[in-house]
Amino acid sequence: MYQQAKHDRRLIMERDGRSDFDLPFLNELTDQDAVVPSGMRRTELDLPSLPEREVVKHYVNLSQMNFGVDNGLYPLGSCTMKFNPKYADYLTSLPSVNCIHPYQAEETVQGALQIMHELELALCEISGMDAVTLQPAAGAHGEFTGMLLTKAYHVDRGEDRDEVVIPDSAHGTNPASAAMAGYRVVEIPSSMDGRVDLEALKSAMSERTAAFMITNPNTLGIFEEDIQQIAKIVHAAGALLYYDGANLNAVMGRTTPGKMDFDIVHFNLHKTFATPHGGGGPGAGPVGVKERIEPFLPVPRIVIKDSKYKLDYDRPESIGKVRSFYGNFAVLVRAYAYIMRMGGNGLKAASDRAVLNSNYLKKQLMDVYPLPFRELRKHEFVVSAKPLKDQRGIRAFDVAKRLLDYGYHAPTVYFPSLVEEALMIEPTETETKETLDEFAAVMKRIASEDPELVRSAPHNTAVKKVDEVYAAKEAILSYRAFKRRGAGPKA
Amino acid sequence: MYQQAKHDRRLIMERDGRSDFDLPFLNELTDQDAVVPSGMRRTELDLPSLPEREVVKHYVNLSQMNFGVDNGLYPLGSCTMKFNPKYADYLTSLPSVNCIHPYQAEETVQGALQIMHELELALCEISGMDAVTLQPAAGAHGEFTGMLLTKAYHVDRGEDRDEVVIPDSAHGTNPASAAMAGYRVVEIPSSMDGRVDLEALKSAMSERTAAFMITNPNTLGIFEEDIQQIAKIVHAAGALLYYDGANLNAVMGRTTPGKMDFDIVHFNLHKTFATPHGGGGPGAGPVGVKERIEPFLPVPRIVIKDSKYKLDYDRPESIGKVRSFYGNFAVLVRAYAYIMRMGGNGLKAASDRAVLNSNYLKKQLMDVYPLPFRELRKHEFVVSAKPLKDQRGIRAFDVAKRLLDYGYHAPTVYFPSLVEEALMIEPTETETKETLDEFAAVMKRIASEDPELVRSAPHNTAVKKVDEVYAAKEAILSYRAFKRRGAGPKA
Amino acid sequence: MSQEKEMLAALGLSSLDELFVDVPEAVRIDGLHLPPGRSELEVVRDLKAILAKNLTADDHPCFLGAGIAHHFIPAAVRTIVGRSEFLTSYTPYQPEISQGMLQALFEYQSYIAELTGLDAVNSSAYDASTALGEAATMCFRLNEKRRLLVPEAMSWEKKSVLSNYVLGLKMEIVEYGYDPITGELDLEDLRSKVDKDTSGIYVEVPNLFGVIDSQAPFLKQEFPEAALVVGVDPISLGVLKSPGDYGADIVIGEGQSLGIDMNFGGPLLGIFACRQEHVRKMPGRVIGMTHDSEGERAFCMTLQTREQHIRRSKATSNICTNEALMAVAASVYLSILGKEGLEGLAKVNIARARKLMDSIGEIEGFDSPAFEGSHFNEFVVRTPTRPEKLNRLLLKHGIIGGVPLASHIPRLDHHMLLATTEMHSNADHDALLKALKEVS
């Protein structure tokens, strides 16, 4: 049975040695060489000092206590943890990607600008939008950018709209991003069949409504069939329709947000386009818009002039910048390489297979983990551990933890909240039927295991069940804070 | 406590999927494009077909079931498992190292030739020899080359010598290499104090003796203090003195084989010069010789002519080649980078620290694991588990296996055979005092653990004790053979 | 039967199209008009060829700074951040199986805590500019005031990002000037602008001119009511007093100098630290120390009740995906350098900049450094020709010049910001000096 590696877990600060790092000029330094205003001089610097050997050992061993896509199935719904191809890693190791400064003259970075420009065009095609900015650093950042664009758009039209409508099943970043841009968030409940409730939507819309934010397929993996009516209702109210692109993996080559009449869309390149998530980031959250919103996009825009790529800052209606420079370039290169490798046919095939895998897996699980709402799902689906909880006292949480013992990452749990004991499962297209069959078998097996064994899981991971309450109560966020307390958990 | 990762252990051949590999031209192929003589056409090819995702998962997980230097202390005596610096990995990732063909014209590989030439010079300085060939692929290959040189040297002098004398404590490759070159091997026993027995040596030497092969320090970590007499005895008999460089890590900057009057020496770049061992190889085993043996070195020799590096094949007395091309170039680049990084001072400091670490660790262990022979050791030492075996039934083998449970690689065991229940320990210079202290504490702790617990070790590794007898009896060396048998161990 | 056929059969379907019957005809498309897929070999070869059009700092001495600069990255850093288990994992939602990432991020937080002198650190913002934006809104959460003072001498990009981040709260951004002689902040001007509605004061050390502001340590005493936000280059903290020591409430900064590639400007690493007492008002993900059910030390994401997925529109920030891998890179980098290494690095940067600015100062027509304050690794030069033109000339010598300051402070249109680090050899400096002499 699976067992995760377990290594010495002292902090790097709790180890002893002597650094063997060296730099040119270090030996030539004299006291006069590094003058600092006296009031600004540091007197204490309590950092460890270790030979590289110890540092490498420490982090290699730490890494073995971390689970990535490369270790196995990672069916974390909504997060689209597909395989991250290695040629993309290779490309970002090139100095022509990683060793260029954003303030270099345009003529010295034509390759970079070309790739960004072509990526913008490819994203336009994939999303059916008219223009794309690559600047946002992540999905939520894209949403925030979208909200700033929404604001700029309405202000430009002389309208003062201060509400954004969002379904209750939306990802938390949607309301948070809208609020950050100064909008009041109006949440509408989902319909009885897990989709947007058109009546609720209608009654929420008003002349105060700036935008309606949704994903399609939604977080249940259900395609919003009424999308045309939704678009009509939203547009009739003078609001914009915003597409959270986190679920774009379901529909590439089958439909586009543009075709569905969305006005603004963000992409998660670290989901749909296979760039690795790095244990939390970096990602990239480009934003696509319809033509009428294009003037407001962040500066600079990449343009072609005299057959050269240029950065155009002369955009009087632009919202300005949402982060320094031009976006997470190294991530953009990976995504572009992925799109080139897959091609139009490959992207469509990826979505098709993602949906097939999802529906196939759903089918295997349904008798033990009931599926609320309709059967046909897109790239992900949500099942419930409610019966299991009622009958055997095994909660969705317990199933998730027990899955870790079998060498799987857990699905997303308790989201969306409209499903009790929700397990949100997204296998992605990069998994084989064999993997899905084995996973389904384990899911079923867990349902009939000794409930105590399941509730006390995980057993095979580097640490046993983690006390999250203690962490929140004590809020020990650094070794410095730990030392200051004088006591706390020991390695 | 330490625990190694454990993953699904099916063979890659036992997995199911479909390859997503692609190549240019593949779609354009017609039947006429790939004509093969009909009698030579393959009809069956039973290989797996898996998407890259499955392949990466499989091997990443396999790797977690393997222990390398980067995971922890690897005190495998004689093998010098020191830290392998990462800048060397980087250098070998450059196309200017890995994407050049050995038959390129000299003018197109000046960089490669320069590095090889400068490495030869550095190895001359480190060993005190007059010329070095980089061609041999490993230590044993260097020994074989040395034996061929020995033969060429004597033949050139019109002498027909057919014996090589070797101490009983020598590494197995020494007699094997001598035998491969057609020599009869004469083994001499060690003296009572673990060194070369001068009397035995004298009586073994004759006009039939081609060479005497030794390491210094020897496999016990003891420096052969009588090295000057040894050299005299050997040379007086007209034989050559061969230095097995596996233990060179002990003496850099303190003495050289040249100074000790050795005639031929091989280096293990994968030991002394920090190149990684790759789970078994590649290594590199350059050979250094005194001037009078230089004419016999393998072709080509790197020479400088008109300020250009050239490959000189016009060496009428050369033994020819011991392998294709010029040696394990990528390994040579690593070793050269290491030598440059360390510098003369750094190499000496490395040897000094290796010897300090070894003596310090020996001192910590001696009361529980007695040290035969004298106390002062060089970079490694051999202790005995004899008392432990006699008193508690714990053999050296058991100690080795139990160490695995604590996240250490085991020392070399039962070698050299002149020490009963031998544990041959080489910490190397890249370990901190903290690591040595912790290791010593564990070694002592094992000595007082429940003998049954120790004898049944390891418990925390990916598999439990492996049945080596079954493996040798059944000799199942491939999946093909496994399938043919129709039965065998299942994953 | 192929996998796909088997799976379709299990679903009682005969084609993939049937999986999309819920997509209304009217919104369907017939595939994507993109080139067909190509092999890895071709894609890599073509992209390499395109990328080869870039000039890199790897083979052209590059004196650009203003936020990020070319620094040395030990190969071991790449080895670690390239490890599959780190690279291909998601945000550590399941702590039991993610201790590696969690501990590495806790160590990152610990390093930044030590450098900044503040106990609470988040596990990253996108970059310095968004960290500043988040700091601004946090100032509001601290004291419910809306006026924020920022230096005129600050990157225009940061100013632009900041104004977008405070838009929702309708905070007011007010600029204070700098001393034209020293390049430090103009204390008089600042005094005249701080009022009782002032939520926070932002100061950069070193600032846009590369100047280490000697007045920073006195700001908290002077303006105790306002939150003090300090922007740093973390490697400078190898020799500079920690902002926590002089009363900073929040410290932000660009962490790119900590072993992260320039990447044409991204991914970067937004540093964000604050006083422990403000921790529940802070934005972004944080990793906390705790224990497992057997009492062994463990780590997990914590204080999530501040975050978007729980608090939704009331969250302290919308941030979700951050720059975790860069934070790991920073941990590994700082671990390799160690105390002496970081100190040495900071000193080398100061010494090299001093040498270069003095040498340029000796060239006819150049005023260098243009400001008298102490410098870290950047400095301003008044140039005889317009910096844009100068850069074009330098490029002919194979040199990537400095940042024309006018792009940030329009009035300084004959000023160029030059950065130099441990990466520049004496030959690189000499090449720049020689080229500057030729053009002057």
Next chain:
Amino acid sequence: MSQEKEMLAALGLSSLDELFVDVPEAVRIDGLHLPPGRSELEVVRDLKAILAKNLTADDHPCFLGAGIAHHFIPAAVRTIVGRSEFLTSYTPYQPEISQGMLQALFEYQSYIAELTGLDAVNSSAYDASTALGEAATMCFRLNEKRRLLVPEAMSWEKKSVLSNYVLGLKMEIVEYGYDPITGELDLEDLRSKVDKDTSGIYVEVPNLFGVIDSQAPFLKQEFPEAALVVGVDPISLGVLKSPGDYGADIVIGEGQSLGIDMNFGGPLLGIFACRQEHVRKMPGRVIGMTHDSEGERAFCMTLQTREQHIRRSKATSNICTNEALMAVAASVYLSILGKEGLEGLAKVNIARARKLMDSIGEIEGFDSPAFEGSHFNEFVVRTPTRPEKLNRLLLKHGIIGGVPLASHIPRLDHHMLLATTEMHSNADHDALLKALKEVS
């Protein structure tokens, strides 16, 4: 107190020198006369600058073969062989903690077994030439005879290595000729040289001329007494009959084409396979399948009683360190390609070579292919000018030409061996053709 001082103190010593009192004064040296150590930054920068003097096949189309050639390596191969746990481990002496390497090597053996049609495979020899040397001595162990027949059309380097490997056993190497029309072996000549003392016959498929010898399948029938040793390019086995199927006793080959860099000729991968019944006579390390104490499948090094560390001077070989990591690379490579991928690769190589040889044949003055047999990915061209001169001219066009065949077969002094693989685009072929036209 520093670590070193503490440790010295624990030993009752006061200086490092005291650790070397056992080194006689007369043989001591006073340090090494090498430049002092330098920082990683400097060393890497300098070595990169030196290496930059090399032209690479990465940016210059390269038509060199004769043993190794430029092939495509999926990035994933490097990801795996770069994993610390594989890269920095020793030979797996402790199987319990080394299952990863052991299984990967077992899989390598399994792949080679399937390709060669032989059940027993070792976990690598240094390269094809030493694998051949080991095969020769194994022939002797099989039948105690001393005469070995090898093709005249064979790399001179292999011949030289072989003669060194058989020196100890005093085996006799006899060359047999080739058919000047087809480029296949001259069966008549071979027949005339095989006698009752013949230990083994070595044949290469494809051979030095790139020709797939159609007579190979009949050799074992023809010469049942002699051991049949076949040399292969493993990727050709994607479409070619496995030598085991036509009676080979031993198969050797160069595994570089299986995802291994050219590396200026090293490290490479020596393939070595034999019939199961000969397994105890085989050289080199082998990994066997077994089980652990709980009955679970496990792997370990086995048949070690053949090896040097047990049998010492009676061992089947002296080999210890081998090319294990390259064997892992080959496993990963073959796993990624899969059945269809390997077949496709072999076909693409054949088709591309055919296209190129025919196109060259159309150029005035060139006779291409010079031999009529079927080719894999190499072929011989008779050139109007001497190949060395031709290569110099090609280099001016940025092209790395082919191998002048005279270096291997002196008589063929107007012949050049050209290799082409999946790496060459149509543009690469066109560039070569254009350049050849210009020089002809």
